[in-house]
Amino acid sequence: MNKDVMSLTDQELIDLYINGDEKAFELLLNRHRDKIFTSIYLFVKDQELAEDIFQDVFIKIIKSLNKGKYNHQGKFLQWAMRISYNMCVDHFRKSKRRTKISPTETFDIFDILQTKEENMEQKIIKSQVHKKLRKVVDRLPDEQREVVILRHYADMSFKEISELTKVSINTALGRMRYALINMRKTIEEENIQLV
Numbered sequence: 001m002n003k004d005v006m007s008l009t010d011q012e013l014i015d016l017y018i019n020g021d022e023k024a025f026e027l028l029l030n031r032h033r034d035k036i037f038t039s040i041y042l043f044v045k046d047q048e049l050a051e052d053i054f055q056d057v058f059i060k061i062i063k064s065l066n067k068g069k070y071n072h073q074g075k076f077l078q079w080a081m082r083i084s085y086n087m088c089v090d091h092f093r094k095s096k097r098r099t100k101i102s103p104t105e106t107f108d109i110f111d112i113l114q115t116k117e118e119n120m121e122q123k124i125i126k127s128q129v130h131k132k133l134r135k136v137v138d139r140l141p142d143e144q145r146e147v148v149i150l151r152h153y154a155d156m157s158f159k160e161i162s163e164l165t166k167v168s169i170n171t172a173l174g175r176m177r178y179a180l181i182n183m184r185k186t187i188e189e190e191n192i193q194l195v
């Protein structure tokens with residue numbers, strides 16, 4: 001794919017797709033596949049089920065785009081994440097199981113923190129810090145862990161998190177606040193060295 005196409009925004013790719021360019025949607029899918037799939041896997045903790053839901057999410061996205069129902073300019077990833085989250089919640093409603101999320105060996109919330117080019121030593125240090133932080137996040141109560149993951153992994157605002165999880169913004173903020181307090185407490189009590 002040429003450089004010009006690679007530098008197109010999500011909105012430009014969506015516009016191209018709506019005007020008949022199938023390759024534009026393929027690029028959009030490839031651009032966001034890992035984040036969306038990982039978020040689904042994180043919720044359902046089952047590879048096959050995550051793949052099924054992932055396909056359903058993209059079928060719904062394609063149908064919405066084709067019907068002209070997409071109006072989230074500049075927020076494609078957040079919109080796709082909302083669809084993913086809602087489909088996961090629907091799955092759990094149908095199966096009467098509680099939605100529970102936690103980091104896994106293949107997912108690391110802190111991998112998504114953007115950094116400039118790093119040398120090998122910095123990468124090793126960052127990897128070790130992330131591994132320690134992942135264990136700390138994993139020990140948070142479900143509601144707190146959910147907010148941390150949606151905020152940092154899905155890059156959602158607290159308003160979006162509150163709408164998605166059907167709690168008030170204050171509740172979402174409170175859960176994040178308690179998550180940070182609990183993480184700090186665990187780090188101090190267990191003398192976890194992050195640097």
